[in-house]
Amino acid sequence: MTTSEISKTDLVTLTIDGVQVSVPAGTLIIRAAEQVGVQIPRFCDHPLLDPVGACRQCLVDVPDAGNGRPMPKPQASCTIPVAEGMVVNTQATSEVADKAQQGIMEFLLINHPLDCPVCDKGGECPLQNQAMSNGRGESRFAGSGGVKRTFPKPINISAQVLLDRERCVLCARCTRFSEQIAGDPFIAMVERGALQQVGIYEKEPFESYFAGNTIQICPVGALTSADYRFRSRPFDLVSTPSVAEHDACGAAIRVDHRRGQVMRRLSGNDPEVNEEWITDKDRFAFGYLRTDDRLSYPQIREDGELRPASWPEAFAVAARGLASAGSVGVLPGGRLTAEDAYAYSTFARVALGTNDVDFRSRPLSQEEADFLAAEVVLRQGATYADLEAATSVLLVGLEPEEEAGTIFLRLRKANRGRRTRVWSVAPFTSNGLRKTGGTLIAAKPGAEADVVAGLAHRTDIELDSASVILVGERMATSPGTLTAVARLARTSGAKLAWVPRRAGDRGALEAGCLPTLLPGGRPVTDPTARVDAATAWGVAGLPDQPGRDADAIVAAAASGALGGLVVGGVDPDDTADPAAFRAALEAAHFVVALEQRETDVTRVADVVFPVAPVTDKPGTFVTWEGRPREFDAVFVNPHALPDARVLAGIAEELGRPLGFRTSAEAHARMVEMGPWDGDRATLPDAPTVASTPGESDGLVSLATWKLMLDNGSMQDGEKYLRATARTPVCRVSLTTARALGAMVTLEGDRGSITLPVEVTDDLADDVVWVPANSTGHGVLADLASPGSGVRLKGADQ
């Protein structure tokens, strides 16, 4: 049987408005009608939500249900699947359907305030549009002196989301989204009749990382964001499609802007990636673009003070400083476009002649670099579609709801729709895991390797070629885990993917921002790969020894072995040892900083270049899947240049040009160099390092990861968004909590923090969890390294 035969048998042929159309079995009439070019008006219907048939706007006439008999009354086309031989007449050809729709529209408007001129939705409102297309011009209700239902307006259903109950048509899209898609059923319909309304439970706030989607799918102006309310009119906005920069998921977004300012961001529609949903961080966190500390001109240090400089002068000073610094290390950070990462990679090798380049601006390991080179680079291990189709998904050191929202939604969809089993190797069952129907495989920090290795012997966990293993970047510092995961994937046949946290991490890996890898996965130690890269770059040769990784670069700068540093978007507090990083910045003879905003790095740098944020340059993010996501510049902004252009300028002053200047040229050169088709690196059998949970001396081991909404600098300038962040708590077991009381102080080798206690049932007694960046300067700077031992003390007043 051929594919076309299969698809033929799955098709159902029906007649809509006299036009015959064949659609897949199970298609709803309302969507089949779209195939013949008929838009049936609708409110409650949404293709990604379960049908509900509540608004009744999409009524059609069905003179033949496919069995030769007519349906006695108009039917809601959003709830009825097509049937072979069915005849449907929509408002286009049926007076019954047209009158039914007009009647519903009239009803919908009797209690609607008709305040379109002051409503944020005005101009892009399905109610407004469909009242025009499928309603009557004059109100018989108003004509007869009808009295509308009124409510005080508006009310907050979260710090960010506001509800105007008068405008609501009670389609229940928002409540269904929250329940079905996000799994956060904190809003629900309350009261009845015309007084029915969306309500919240007093004691449980609408705490959802996906709440903004309810605003976008609201078919009227009932839900608005505190952020955007009354800020602009849709017809004043220019929309540019783009890609979200806050995580490695590559969610499609739409940037709506006016006169050089982003006014709001909406979810794009990309069925292969984020469908129609984005996280609140992707939607609302763009205020960092307009903070007061944005850099808008190059600066050079003169007599200890930074002073403004022209671009050519800054290029020349930077080149001179780097040339005289001796050896230079390059720390590009993980937020780059692939093109900018390629520029850093090229700059290190061609302009500086070093392999001392590492995009990893957080705790890392040699095992991780080996794993990335052997198992990740150039590979599309798994896709969102694989997650949805998977029989089972194993998460290792990854908390999707916090670290990769789009993955979380897809896992939830898979579990809801296909009963995909989800397992998570983690210290406790998180709410996010519960929402994906997942099961915990308990592992203390640092002990994940043993747990993963043991999975092969467990009969209750079935992994096969229809399974996916997702391992998070945090596992870099859990000795042996990445090796164990790779082995498990090989023996089980499961697909394997590495999920970093930052949008640029995967692209930087592909572009060779690692001490062991050249662009396109070319191993530094492979002579043919080096020749290949050198030829593409037009240089005689490349350094043949692997360079220093980020930790070694920091150590070498501190000890004087490295004289210069080129630092991209790296926050010292994200690095493995923030104090050591700051010391290295101080110790280095010459520091060049490429940054969007003033930071601890720019404050000590010798030359500071303002670099363009995502809105101001074209580029490509590579998702955790390995899927390239290209986007265009939203604005033309002369105050900052892409990192690639800055590095090209310095390289030209050094007399060793990169061979490109613009992002487009960098992209072309990167494509030209292409992926390595020779042997790839293999994963060495990692030495089994004894895990070191501090069970002795009353120490407990520290588990931590970042919450989606925390103190991250890219959420600056968004007070409403920040207000929806989870309250930071310290998670301990019941036994530990009993001994501690309501507040606890954690003492580590770098300092201490105090947090309220939350009892977590399945957390081990000798493990404690705190959010990584929700207090002070974050756990790495203020407390200890993840996985190390900390001491707990009750801190009740």
Place this chain on the structure above:
Amino acid sequence: MPDTLTPVLTSDWAEDQSWKLATYERGGGYRALRKALAMAPDDIITAVKDSGLRGRGGAGFPTGMKWGFIPQDNPKPKYLVVNADESEPGTCKDIPLMMATPHTLVEGAIISSFAIRANTAFIYVRGEVVHVIRRVQAAVAEAYAAGHLGKDIHGSGYDLDVVVHAGAGAYICGEETALLEGLEGRRGQPRLRPPFPAVAGLYASPTVINNVESIASVPSIIGNGADWFASMGTEKSKGFGIFSLSGHVAKPGQYEAPLGITLRTLIELAGGMRQGHELKFWTPGGSSTPILTGEHLDVPLDFEAVGAAGSMLGTRALQIFDDTTCVVRAVLRWTEFYKHESCGKCTPCREGTWWLVQTLTNLEKGVGREEDLDILLDQCDNILGRAFCALGDGATSPISSSIQYFRNEYLQHLSEGGCPFDPVASTLFAVEGVR
């Protein structure tokens, strides 16, 4: 005409402590259960099919056929749910039955559950009638104590638990899928169908939902045979039913008679109309059924004939209104009820009832124009058959039918600038000539 009545369900209502298990058993109660437990479940379903019993909750769907829809190969548990959420204006048969002889219902529930292979049955009682809930609970407790319920009932190997569930005060929960939502602990709003409850009802399991009177009729069918039941009533509406007469008759109350009896006969049984007055209009089956008038006195009260007369047999809730009643006022009261009870899920019912009340209020006050009647009818047309469930349809019935029969009375309100009737005169406490 004593032989016109056929007291079966109501036969013991006058007994001393009729609600007690002992009284019920003395009258032959629970004999049908023992007979049923010796039968094959499918034979019980066949017997109920053969009897021609149609649902007594209003819609008249054949009960045995409904039971036959339960997929017995479905591995999930099966449930019987008894709809005792009697809330329709005018309907007052189930509550007296549960007060007087709750064991008829309990026995019926056991036999019905056995037939559909359910091991759990729920009786969803309207929440406002706490005294009835207590009485049914007491009857269920008595039945457990007597071994009619619980494990291995009378050595048959059959287990059944009956749960009496109190509603929380919403008319919509009489709609079967909204009732299921309520039973599951959610807001009472109707569910999308399909799937139908027979396939995925309570807890997504095969579920039979029947009215109290339907289930209470089952023991008599098993005890006396399907033929006995089918010998009563009319060709397609077999058996007996409780006819609840209320309003302007001399002796309001429950009259159990074969289907097909006429209102003329029933009014005679009830001692005639209120003295000195004539029948003006009446509902055959509660306020959701279109009203009828004196010209329909001889319509046989069965599903077919009432349907042919332009209304529905419904719950046989015969509300009788005499010539003192303002039809506009009566209809407005009913419409206010539907507005109050609309669950809010769908647009036409939610918004339509909101608007209907305003229009009718104006008309009763004599405010408006003749065209408003046409707008009113058009509103009804835009609700009827467009709403999610039958609540919206029911809301339009009194309006459309009253305009059909009493258009001039509506116009009289407009021409006289108000209601031409004395509202006190229509009350039951009104005494002739006294205000």
